[in-house]
Amino acid sequence: MGDNSDNQGQDANKGPTVADFIPFAELSGFLEKVQRKQGNENKKTLFKSFLAKWREFYQELKKDNPNAIDSFYPAMRLILPQLERERMAYGIKEHTLAKLYIEILGLAKESTDAKKLLNYRAPTAKQEAGDFASVAYFVLRNRCPEKGSLTIKEVNDCLDAVAVNNAAKKKDVVKKNLMHLLRNTSAIEQKWLIRMIMKEMKIGLSQTSVFAAFHPDAEDFFNVTNSLAKVCTDLADPKVRLNDIAISLFSPFSPMLGMRANTNQVERLMNHQPFYIETKLDGERIQLHKNGDNYKYFSRRSHDYSSSFGESPLSGSLTPFISNCFKSDVSECILDGEMCAYNTKTNALISKGENFDVKSLRDEEDIQVCYCVFDILMLNGEKFANRPLHERLNHLKKVFNPVPGRFQIVDQKQASTKSEVIDALNEAIDLHEEGIIIKQPDSTYRPDKRKGSGWLKIKPEYIDNLMDELDLLIVGGYFGKGIRAQMISHFLLAVAVPPREGQHPTIFQSFAKVGSGYSLKELYEYNQKLAPHWKPYDKDRPPKFLQCTKEKPELYLDPSKSFIVQIKAAEINSSNTYKTGCTLRFPRLEKVRDDKEWHQCMTTDEVENLREASEGKLAGRHVEMNEEDGSPKKKRILSRANRPVAVASQFRGVDSSEVQKVSEVLADKEICVINGPPGKGKPELEKIVIEMGGQIVQNPGQETLCVIADKVNLRLRNIIRSDVYDVVKASWLLECKESKKHLPWLPAHMIHTSPQTKAKFAEDYDKYGDSFTKDVTPEKLEEVFQKVASEIDQDISSEVMAEIEMKYFPQESPFGLFRLCKVYLDSCLVISDQSTHIKDCSLELVALELRFYGATTTEEMTDDVTHVIVDKRDLSRVPEYRKIGRTKEKKFHVVTSEWVSDSIEAGRMKTERLYEAPLPKP
Ligand SMILES: Nc1ncnc2c1ncn2[C@@H]1O[C@H](COP(=O)(O)OP(=O)(O)OP(=O)(O)O)[C@@H](O)[C@H]1O
Numbered sequence: 001m002g003d004n005s006d007n008q009g010q011d012a013n014k015g016p017t018v019a020d021f022i023p024f025a026e027l028s029g030f031l032e033k034v035q036r037k038q039g040n041e042n043k044k045t046l047f048k049s050f051l052a053k054w055r056e057f058y059q060e061l062k063k064d065n066p067n068a069i070d071s072f073y074p075a076m077r078l079i080l081p082q083l084e085r086e087r088m089a090y091g092i093k094e095h096t097l098a099k100l101y102i103e104i105l106g107l108a109k110e111s112t113d114a115k116k117l118l119n120y121r122a123p124t125a126k127q128e129a130g131d132f133a134s135v136a137y138f139v140l141r142n143r144c145p146e147k148g149s150l151t152i153k154e155v156n157d158c159l160d161a162v163a164v165n166n167a168a169k170k171k172d173v174v175k176k177n178l179m180h181l182l183r184n185t186s187a188i189e190q191k192w193l194i195r196m197i198m199k200e201m202k203i204g205l206s207q208t209s210v211f212a213a214f215h216p217d218a219e220d221f222f223n224v225t226n227s228l229a230k231v232c233t234d235l236a237d238p239k240v241r242l243n244d245i246a247i248s249l250f251s252p253f254s255p256m257l258g259m260r261a262n263t264n265q266v267e268r269l270m271n272h273q274p275f276y277i278e279t280k281l282d283g284e285r286i287q288l289h290k291n292g293d294n295y296k297y298f299s300r301r302s303h304d305y306s307s308s309f310g311e312s313p314l315s316g317s318l319t320p321f322i323s324n325c326f327k328s329d330v331s332e333c334i335l336d337g338e339m340c341a342y343n344t345k346t347n348a349l350i351s352k353g354e355n356f357d358v359k360s361l362r363d364e365e366d367i368q369v370c371y372c373v374f375d376i377l378m379l380n381g382e383k384f385a386n387r388p389l390h391e392r393l394n395h396l397k398k399v400f401n402p403v404p405g406r407f408q409i410v411d412q413k414q415a416s417t418k419s420e421v422i423d424a425l426n427e428a429i430d431l432h433e434e435g436i437i438i439k440q441p442d443s444t445y446r447p448d449k450r451k452g453s454g455w456l457k458i459k460p461e462y463i464d465n466l467m468d469e470l471d472l473l474i475v476g477g478y479f480g481k482g483i484r485a486q487m488i489s490h491f492l493l494a495v496a497v498p499p500r501e502g503q504h505p506t507i508f509q510s511f512a513k514v515g516s517g518y519s520l521k522e523l524y525e526y527n528q529k530l531a532p533h534w535k536p537y538d539k540d541r542p543p544k545f546l547q548c549t550k551e552k553p554e555l556y557l558d559p560s561k562s563f564i565v566q567i568k569a570a571e572i573n574s575s576n577t578y579k580t581g582c583t584l585r586f587p588r589l590e591k592v593r594d595d596k597e598w599h600q601c602m603t604t605d606e607v608e609n610l611r612e613a614s615e616g617k618l619a620g621r622h623v624e625m626n627e628e629d630g631s632p633k634k635k636r637i638l639s640r641a642n643r644p645v646a647v648a649s650q651f652r653g654v655d656s657s658e659v660q661k662v663s664e665v666l667a668d669k670e671i672c673v674i675n676g677p678p679g680k681g682k683p684e685l686e687k688i689v690i691e692m693g694g695q696i697v698q699n700p701g702q703e704t705l706c707v708i709a710d711k712v713n714l715r716l717r718n719i720i721r722s723d724v725y726d727v728v729k730a731s732w733l734l735e736c737k738e739s740k741k742h743l744p745w746l747p748a749h750m751i752h753t754s755p756q757t758k759a760k761f762a763e764d765y766d767k768y769g770d771s772f773t774k775d776v777t778p779e780k781l782e783e784v785f786q787k788v789a790s791e792i793d794q795d796i797s798s799e800v801m802a803e804i805e806m807k808y809f810p811q812e813s814p815f816g817l818f819r820l821c822k823v824y825l826d827s828c829l830v831i832s833d834q835s836t837h838i839k840d841c842s843l844e845l846v847a848l849e850l851r852f853y854g855a856t857t858t859e860e861m862t863d864d865v866t867h868v869i870v871d872k873r874d875l876s877r878v879p880e881y882r883k884i885g886r887t888k889e890k891k892f893h894v895v896t897s898e899w900v901s902d903s904i905e906a907g908r909m910k911t912e913r914l915y916e917a918p919l920p921k922p
């Protein structure tokens, strides 16, 4: 391999691989065929036969070399170069290659071929414009060796060298490596090499198809590991399925999880097929591994709790009570289920509530440990992870004889419609349960998988709350003011970018800032815990692990020194202030999750899920609530925004090739035109942009300067809501054209001002658009006054109050405790009829307290009521409230007045579920 000798040869201790022998020409030929073949299936077939040959070759190789290595990886990374993670960037653009070719081939700078290479973007009759690889092919055709001499391994080694030397900034060596590649390959090979380097293959065969042909679990596994190498080695045998690999006796696996969903999504996510509904039990996820008299229990995070629950029939809080329940023919098994607490007095499972730990429960008083099993992964050596759920459940029934209160099997209800789901969810609320789990009968067991796995978790949605608690990591801090001065009073919270399988996350994205939900005493504790670890945050040299956008902390700390907090919030909203692109509205810190480790915090994927599942809330807080099927208004907004747009030609962008550029006023500025004033429609405006040297896009992106519009339509409203782009009136563009200058935006030009531009304006104008430096005209003054007037019109809502409180008085004002609650008190014999008011009702006092601590009380059961408070001595109207609640998609809480007093005492809103009013005893 000539000048590349240091990359050559096999490692002494490794055997030969197939890639050592297969010429790169072979791979190129295959790619050429795939590109030419029409139809995805045909392309796939070609790939399969290439793969089959590779595997055959390996079998042959192994005969002579028992330690030959079987991996398709060297080829896979060249077929799917866009998924390359091991090799660093090449740092090579088309232009670099063009110059290199000109040099190697000794082309005159002015020759047609040299020009072709340098101006590869210009369209010609023969080939696709802008495709450097095919331009290069035509130039090289008659100038290269007929046949290349490199193997796949040699090409990979050489590319490695390019990447390494590029990173080391050794330009000369990079050039030498490239020369070596170019001199020893044919024109066709170079075409493919270029595409590999540019990481764009253009063969019309998707990664999904390649993965599917390679191994049924390849794509999933890649999504978990992000490693083509691992996919190729671990899944080398297409017959060995991933799920079974992960599960074996006495070694814990990450259990399968449910994806968050709402009732509207169920039918679609279950492919309109029947499904099972199970109760979401409120205990702790535990897997049991049994071999004869040896028992092991592992938590969701693979911690070993065998010593608590019992390693043998003679020890622990559970094993002694269940070991004799197994059927006689069962020697080995792995079960999956929820470890719960059971009250022997009431004969019911109890909710783990706020602070409860089954793991340390000893058989005492009326409470005992009860294992509720809902899955089986192995029985007497036979693994079931790849069997459908209904089959697993059949096996489960043959494993043990259930004992109520100790060792139970979770029941399934069969269902197929949304309304059955709603009924089940309402029932769960009545029983004070956390929610329900929906399972697809055909689903296989996917360890550690949430999305698209076939299990859904649905929790009731309450008007004032997001449907779930979020476990977020504290990554930054802010100094306090007032009585919280000297302390870190606010925290920056982050989520993890999902790490490779088996590894801890290393990158975190900022997601929200929290400043309330804790008492001064608790804050003091957090401060003590974190004090030794804070480091000042330097904006110019931010820590690598933490990705921020606008919001930056004053202090930060290493994730491993931090802890997870459980956050409850009202909404999740789009926002470019945080790296996740969204953030929480009204976040409250509920508790520190001592039971979770720093690396077990929520991930960006889960944020995405949550966003999807709670989409409805983005359309506005007080949406109509009729809702068997979601209000029609809301639906339309959402579906339009999400629909891939297939638009009539007049709405598409103008064809830029037909417009002559006349100036450079908007040189290289990217602009998105939505609509224009009458007489100057979208095409005309787009033409103007191009004439002035700008570029048009149909959807605003990162590089977009601004969005131009005249009328606010649905689409524009969505853009405005994202609060990322400046939306500028078309008049600005016309003024620019007129004056032949790139004019600055004035407040009067703006339909919507991005936070960035707002900040800029703030330096020059007051918030009504009056300039600090320029003289005002009569028209301008009128405009300014109109803005002032429209602001005064508005009442301050409790929501705005809450926002102000959260921002400025997070702790100093406990009087905002119930600020977002709209409360109806059960003080009338007939609901909402004040003429039937109960005299001297005990709830009068409660109402005063509620208002004192910020709540709004109402005399009528309106749709926006968040809480109904009842006296536990009079539960007679509870069934009626429940009935009202059942019809609503977003629920209200029906709680006893203890919720109010306990919350005030704790200085935070307590979890309502534990105070939910029971139905009256018949
Ligand atoms: N019938 C059931 N089938 C599957 N999982 C269930 C079932 N009932 C309860 N679960 C529990 O639900 C969990 C998944 O829900 P989720 O991701 O919301 O976790 P969680 O219970 O809120 O966890 P944590 O208590 O740690 O916050 C599972 O890990 C399991 O413990």
Ligand SMILES: [Mg+2]
Pocket: 281, 282, 283, 284
């Ligand atoms: Mg739980």
Ligand SMILES: [Mg+2]
Pocket: 469
């Ligand atoms: Mg949880």
